[in-house]
Amino acid sequence: MKANYKFLSVLIVLVLSLAACGNTQGIPEQTDWELSEFNYINQDEEPYSLEDVKGNITVASLIFTTCTTVCSPMTANMAKLQRMSQEEGLDVQYLSFSVDPEVDSPEILKEFGDRFEADYTTWDFLTGYSQEEIEEFGPKNFKTIVAKPKNGGEVVHGTSIYLINQEGIIVKSYDGLDVPYEEIIDHITILQGQE
Numbered sequence: 001m002k003a004n005y006k007f008l009s010v011l012i013v014l015v016l017s018l019a020a021c022g023n024t025q026g027i028p029e030q031t032d033w034e035l036s037e038f039n040y041i042n043q044d045e046e047p048y049s050l051e052d053v054k055g056n057i058t059v060a061s062l063i064f065t066t067c068t069t070v071c072s073p074m075t076a077n078m079a080k081l082q083r084m085s086q087e088e089g090l091d092v093q094y095l096s097f098s099v100d101p102e103v104d105s106p107e108i109l110k111e112f113g114d115r116f117e118a119d120y121t122t123w124d125f126l127t128g129y130s131q132e133e134i135e136e137f138g139p140k141n142f143k144t145i146v147a148k149p150k151n152g153g154e155v156v157h158g159t160s161i162y163l164i165n166q167e168g169i170i171v172k173s174y175d176g177l178d179v180p181y182e183e184i185i186d187h188i189t190i191l192q193g194q195e
Helices: 002-025 071-087 106-115 131-142 181-193
Strands: 039-041 047-049 057-063 092-098 123-126 160-164 169-175
Touching: 057 071, 057 131, 057 181, 071 092, 071 106, 071 160, 071 181, 092 106, 092 131, 106 123, 131 169, 160 181, 169 181
Parallel strands: 057 092, 092 123
Antiparallel strands: 039 047, 057 160, 160 169
16 A cells, blocks of 8 residues: 555656756647748848748747728737737747738838837837739748738738747747637747756
């Protein structure tokens, strides 16, 4: 009987240890999508590439400035997340890829970002590519549709936001409209602890 209690005690300690390791070593249900090479420009007409992502923790979204539905709320949510991460002292960069690059010039993206009080020291709005390119880049990297109707109308795109690790791997996607802020902050903290 005594041996059974000892065995149970050891088993409980082992299970608790493994659970604790899981909390510090990884993010649950990771996507593990590799971000492919890109060379675009930001709102200040400065070059921005995959090399700027690597070595940093990044939160990304897909938006466009003439969107009348989801893009403004998503960008407001990204701005809130940026403020929260700054308040927590977390080193995070933010990226918003335009899905309507032929309309969204750097100047227009800057005006759009200004509406949400984006802090451009850690947030870049990207353009400088063709519509065809972003329609390939979005599905390949973020596993979401990007499609501009040929007969007019708004660009169709996903509403997730994405967490990218220091190796340029998209490790998690989240709802960009009903944002789980605390969960994302926790996951950023996990990534920062792995540096």
